[in-house]
Amino acid sequence: MTEAALRNDIARLCKSLFDRGFSVGSAGNVSVRLDDGYLITPTNSCLGFLDPARISRLDRKGHHVGGDKPSKEVFLHRAFYDTRAEARAVVHLHSTYATALSCLADTDPDDCIPPLTPYVVMRVGQVPLVPYFRPGDARGGELIRALGGRHAAVLLANHGPVVSGRDLTSTVYAAEELEETAKLLVTLRGQSLRMLDVAQVAELKATFG
Incomplete structure (x- = not known):
């Protein structure tokens, strides 16, 4: 895709996330x-009202070379790109239920x-908890980076999810799937849950990667 098409896709998919409550305010x-x-989306911008032409552009080293000032959390994105060669997009949200899980003391930090x-x-995989930071x-x-690229997604403690993927659309879908599963959880x-067992998970991974 051309850069112009990618800019339009970012604005379109971000508006979809905002309109459906996956992002609020400038989160x-x-x-x-x-x-x-x-x-990358600019700092303090609302995902529902992005101007494609003003989306920030960085060079390979992360230097700001065009558009508005980039998000202050660009380091989260670059950490995924630097450790996962297949990653072509990263989505960081403050979606309600995934963030709620990141605040619960009994959430399993490894999963x-x-x-x-x-x-x-199929779409997200195992999600570790990253310790809190400002x-x-x-x-x-x-x-x-310390996770060594082993996971496509993480939960930031008391903050929210970060998801990487092979293209923007599938990454957005994965972020939505993570949020909806967090909502279910x-x-x-307090209920007795029936999780997929080890063999069922292995079959999914073997079939869908």
């Missing part, structure tokens, strides 16, 4: 990897989103 940021750099449905296994603190990127808290 959240979305990026796409280019052959010679990155596009925040257990295999409740097949689609969370928004805008570059230490967050270091914590994600929060809604069903």
